[in-house]
Amino acid sequence: MTMEYEIEPIRGLPGNLPKGEFIVWQGSPNWQAFARAVFHTRLVIAWFVFVASLAFVGGGTGIVGAITTLAVAVLGLGVLGLLAWTGARATIYTLTNRRLVMRFGAAVPKAVNLPLGKIGSADVKPLGGGYVDIVLVPTERFPLGWLQAWPHVRPWKVADPQPMLRAVSESFVPMLADALRSADPAATVHAEPDATRRGGMEAAA
Template identity: 40%
Template sequence: MSEYEHDGEPIRGLPGHLPAGEHILWQGAPDWRILARSALHAHWVAIYFAALAVWSGVNGARGGEPLLTVLTNAGLTLVVGAAAVGLLVLYAWLSARTTVYTLTNRRFVLRHGVALSKCFNIPYVAVASVGVKLDATGTGDIPVALAGDAKIAYPHLWPHVRPWRFVNPEPTMRAVPDAAAVAERLSQALQQASRDADRPFVAEPVRPTVEAASGQSPVPAAA
């Protein structure tokens, strides 16, 4: 995937020039290593194929198969597993490379897409709440719950979506370094936008949860 696809962007990560009075507060992208683990579960795929190779080898040995056959079968399983993990890691790298999260004083913009680029503009008036979930390194996910009947389809957001929220998908900044600071900045922008619109904003606590291990009206979108 080449970055040349986005050479026509007037501002990196945005579908057009910023209108008067709007300015960028922050821009970032996922950490591809964390994205491969947290969103694509590449480590679990590696563990699965390793266990499968061991199981194959043990069964083959118990069944009296020749040692060469046992080793060949286990080795082929590991090769297939390595290829699967490699593809997941490659996708995570491409996804991180083609994703830009943008916070302005008026909206959250999500531009992503490896094969087909998509750009979603989410005005703060369409946001109900935000949260943050960190891992031990401070990298984390920032889900954005949409208000009212504003929705974006889960497949259009993946992998930048809160897991298992299929009915009411939540666009999510995944694997963001220093996620607590980014979430705090977003929360402040939302509160300011709420005051400007004279609409109460109910935010989830900005205190992060830390992991020890690790029709309906659509939100305006621009391709």
Template identity: 40%
Template sequence: MTPHQHEFEAAPGLPETLPSDERILWQGAPDAGQLARRVFHLPKVAAYFAVLIGLQAMHLAEQIGPTGELLLALVPALALATLGLGLLGLWCWMTARTTLYTLTNRRVVMRIGIVLTLTLNLPLRVLAGASLRELPKGYGDLPLALPDNARIAWLHLWPHARPWAYARAQPTLRCIPQVTAVAAQLTEAWRAAALADPAQRAAAAAAPALRPEPESSPLGGAFAGQRS
């Protein structure tokens, strides 16, 4: 589980050339629209600004007569709300544009960060578990549980972290399309990697196929999902 800070990529999303026996199974990035709604909560922030401006308009309407003067008085608040929503939307777009998730037959690689790029190498054989959180229209999250001896700060991961898991932060592939297909690929890649490890061979052989369920479980058992 190695974090790298870098400016150069040997290949898109990869800080170094893959070994000859390692291959890319899947690459993808978060969907900007889903990030805006599910992670940055842009519609809720917009509704919050709308309520504040509406309350201000009601207050000013008692003091200002003509509609033109009322609208003029609301210009500063409207400008600030537009600026705030614009910056939040830009942050969301840049997050989606600069993120690249890679699944190989040996590891998950997460290239994250807008200004300072951070690459996380997560070997499949050491992952403690994973889960599937399905979102509408085929999108979803894939949280990856780390072993007890590996810790990554939640703030270093966000927004690529499982929501509400602060004490034991879990790197998460956020808002990716065709999430069930990616989860199936991850399951098979883990099973293949575990079969090569004598200590995990029995668990890998017994691992069932992916099926969405209410709770998360170890990779040695199965993936599990949360619907929302």
């Protein structure tokens, strides 16, 4: 289920929790890791450094051109950083004993409820610095279109959107694995080697 709303009786949730449901974990993306994962800021930096270096190639504009390019780079990275900070601040992921709620959207907040029993598996991608992206593979079609949910969906899976938790702490993965296993013993969490190194992340049985 997905909805738009203005009032949060509980931070990150569009309504009060029903009897017997409780919050297991709640968190937001780390904005620096969010910027790297969503806006590929490291590639942007590498590109501008490359372009700036061309200023010293024969026929280039020299130090003036290089400084101008780097100034544009700083401005562009500042814009991307602001977008990442705003997006991360507007996002709250909530895991309860029954569901995972994704709240996102700075202008018009949206909340998507994903019952744990309808999440077939989760794929963990390490981002470095103790943060990971987690792709959730639902057993039913995701209620939002790809553009509506971006960047909280798997890249390039436009026809069949898969929700994605962005730049969360890797310490959350064992909690998610336990919650999915409790809801459905067949559910699995696939973690790449780097993601399991410090957090003790193991695939759910």
